[in-house]
Amino acid sequence: MTKLIPDEAPRRREGRGFWRKVWAVLIKEFIQLKRDRVSFAMIIMIPLLQLLLFGYAINTTPRNLPTAVLLQENNDLTRAILAALQNTRYFKVTELPKTEAAMDRLLASGKVLFAVEIPANFERAVRRGDKPAMLVAADATDPVAAGSAISALGMAVQTALKHERAVPDSVQMPFEIRTHARYNPAGKTELNIVPGLVGTILTMTMLVFTALSVTREIERGTMETLLSMPITPVEIMLGKIIPYVFVGFIQATMIVLLGVFVFGVPILGSIWSLALLSTLFIASNLATGYSFSTVAQNQLQAMQMTLMYFLPNILLSGFMFPFAGMPVWAQWIGEAMPLTHYLRIVRAIMLKGSSISELQYDALALVVLTLVTMTIAVTRFRRTLD
Amino acid sequence: MSAPAVSQSGAEDIAIDVRHLTKTFDGRAVVRDLSMQVKRGTIYGFLGPNGSGKTTTIRMLCGLLTPDSGTGTCLGYDILTETEKIKSQIGYMTQRFSLYQDLSVRENLEFVGRIYGIEKPAAAARAAIERLGLSGREDQLAGELSGGWKQRLALGACTLPSPQLLLLDEPTAGVDPKARRDFWNEIHALAADGLTVLVSTHYMDEAERCHEIAYIAYGELLARGTVAEVIAASHLTTYTVSSNDSSVLARLTDELSSAPGIDMVAPFGASLHVSGRDKDALEAAVALYRGRKELDWKPSEASLEDVFIDLMSKAKDNFQ
Structure with missing residues (x-):
């Protein structure tokens, strides 16, 4: 016959044992995470995929931009300019329109992203030292690409002129480039994107992990056992959040390392400040996800809430559009989101070399938002099955 | 102890003492005006048809549900205000298997041990595996165990911290007769040592093995006492x-x-x-x-x- 209870009762520790219970849940969560291969793959794959996809889409050295060139005169010099454009490999001259109207149509339809017009009597004007104007029209919906292409254009044309000996070597820029950026006159620097990705990737993955943690226990029925045991909502919450702080930290490290070594993003500020504030941001997202989990009825609802939260985060945090350009009401929404503050922090530390004391407003905002969401989560957590 | 001394025989001898418990879900009374006393060291059978309110009553006793009205104590602690203390002294086995399916037998037991503050959770889990006859299966995931072994593990988990009161919700449903007999022999041995057991069941032969029984239907307690008393009272x-x-x-x-x-x-x-x-x-x-x-x-x-x-x-x- 088997025995259910030991002859001698096992000894129990004295006191509340707060951290001991947190530890118990933490170990359990780690084991479960280890067994869940899909989640495990997500930890590695989401940052990797996002970073590589976004990263290469924003490649700072565009290649083969489809370009139209309108030649109002045809001579050795203009042919040399055409060849020089091709040689930069920035441009790929795909069209040679005959009129300005035809050129505009090509640009509007998106067949070309770049249009260069060399006016009549260009060569004569250059030789006379009149500084004639080359007209350049760029589709600046992709401002990054347009910006670097325009500077490459200037260099290419000058090289061509020197090669044809149209001007003495001593003369710098014997022509002017009259740029006309269409569709999006303001351009932003590409370096913004990689630090921004640290924030968005962490928001997405951290939310998804904890948003499911409570609803999963309810759906699987394990919540009934958990609630019948001597453990409090705060202990459960911390036990469930802390493992993912580590996970988030690994992800953040991965993204930053890739950013530095693959995309050449600098870290001008202190790496320790970055680590500290990133940990705070991770905890904030975990608390948010966890509070969704206490509100949602099931895992599907929790996922839907996560998506609904994620969208304004992307749009209003300053990740995609400049924060300063948003209307005031949108800025207020943005201020209420951890991502907004973290984006300022991560960009400032990595790109401007700011210190924590310069970022205290945003750091404090993160602390407050984390505490508020944790309080909501603990009060919303149902201690009973009522 | 803040609970009023409602029993004449003294709180020391009474493990469960509840009065006028009522619980309503969406306007439907699931438990109505239920009063019961369970003496320490007895095996108390809880009988009644499906949906009669047995599970709801058990959940109110261990603090998983809050009664709409009524008062009571469990192990001398108020079921409304001292649920945390109750929880550390009871073992509750749910009707549906509710340990972690993706944790192994050993990991589940260690988890329970840590929550209850057992000094050496790993050693306690090992000893429990030995006692329960689960040796050789300790590294199997709980979700991969067969029904009988799952039940065994669930029992092992709720008895691991050596509670004073066991609340067992249909523990022998779907268990073969031999295992059922072993289980009841063990329960009697435990009760002889002073453990109180409240067990819900559908089986008449199990009811007859209890010291006392209560019959509940449509949320109301209809009969209680020893088997002989219940039959005589009918x-x-x-x-x-x-x-x-x-x-x-x-x-x-x-x-x-x-x-x-x-x-x-x-x-x-x-x-x-x-x-x-x-x-x-x-x-x-x-x-x-x-x-x-x-x-x-x-x-x-x-x-x-x-x-x-x-x-x-x-x-x-x-x-x-």
């Missing part, structure tokens, strides 16, 4: 009628069922149990058949099942 008069000819019995069943004074007819092999609440009316009804030679009438005692079926049909008349 005031059922029962006859057993037997015959060698099964077709005679089959026809008789139909006739008796509609006869006035007869409340219940139940076939048991080559005989029928014929019961009535009113002794005189039953006697009168039976008298009409006494003359028939092929039938053999004997006065007998109502079985527990007779009593429960009768209680249930009475309750149905009252509540539906």
Whole structure:
């Protein structure tokens, strides 16, 4: 016959044992995470995929931009300019329109992203030292690409002129480039994107992990056992959040390392400040996800809430559009989101070399938002099955 | 202890003492005005049809549900205000397996040990695996165990911290007879050492193994006491009628069922149990058949099942 209870009762520790219970849940969560291969793959794959996809889409050295060139005169010099454009490999001259109207149509339809017009009597004007104007029209919906292409254009044309000996070597820029950026006159620097990705990737993955943690226990029925045991909502919450702080930290490290070594993003500020504030941001997202989990009825609802939260985060945090350009009401929404503050922090530390004391407003905002969401989560957590 | 001393025999001897518990879900009363006392060291059987409020009552006892009204204590702690203390002293085995399916047997037991503050959770888990006969399966995931082993593990988990009170919600559902007998032998040994056990069940033979039973239907406690007391309190008069000819019995069943004074007819092999609440009316009804030679009438005692079926049909008349 088997025995259910030991002859001698096992000894129990004295006191509340707060951290001991947190530890118990933490170990359990780690084991479960280890067994869940899909989640495990997500930890590695989401940052990797996002970073590589976004990263290469924003490649700072565009290649083969489809370009139209309108030649109002045809001579050795203009042919040399055409060849020089091709040689930069920035441009790929795909069209040679005959009129300005035809050129505009090509640009509007998106067949070309770049249009260069060399006016009549260009060569004569250059030789006379009149500084004639080359007209350049760029589709600046992709401002990054347009910006670097325009500077490459200037260099290419000058090289061509020197090669044809149209001007003495001593003369710098014997022509002017009259740029006309269409569709999006303001351009932003590409370096913004990689630090921004640290924030968005962490928001997405951290939310998804904890948003499911409570609803999963309810759906699987394990919540009934958990609630019948001597453990409090705060202990459960911390036990469930802390493992993912580590996970988030690994992800953040991965993204930053890739950013530095693959995309050449600098870290001008202190790496320790970055680590500290990133940990705070991770905890904030975990608390948010966890509070969704206490509100949602099931895992599907929790996922839907996560998506609904994620969208304004992307749009209003300053990740995609400049924060300063948003209307005031949108800025207020943005201020209420951890991502907004973290984006300022991560960009400032990595790109401007700011210190924590310069970022205290945003750091404090993160602390407050984390505490508020944790309080909501603990009060919303149902201690009973009522 | 903040709970009022409601029992005469003193709180020391009473493990569960609840008064007038009521619980409503969406306007439907699942438990109505339920009062019960369970003495320490007894095995208390909790019986009743599906959906009668057994699980709800057990959940109120261990703090998983808050009663809408009523008061009570569990192990001397108030069930409304001291649930945390109650939880550290009880073991609750849920009706549906609710340990972590993606944790191994050992990991589940260690988790329970840590939550209850056991000094050496790993050693306690190892000892429990040994005791429960789960050796060799300790690294198997709980979700991959068969039904009987899952039940064994669940029992092991709720007894691991050596609680003073066990709340077992249909622990033997779907378990084979041998394992069931082992389980009951063990429960009796535990009760002899002072452990209190509240166990809900559908099986009559299990009810008869309990020191005391309570019968609950439609949220109301209809009978309680020892098995003998419950049968006596039912005031059922029962006859057993037997015959060698099964077709005679089959026809008789139909006739008796509609006869006035007869409340219940139940076939048991080559005989029928014929019961009535009113002794005189039953006697009168039976008298009409006494003359028939092929039938053999004997006065007998109502079985527990007779009593429960009768209680249930009475309750149905009252509540539906």
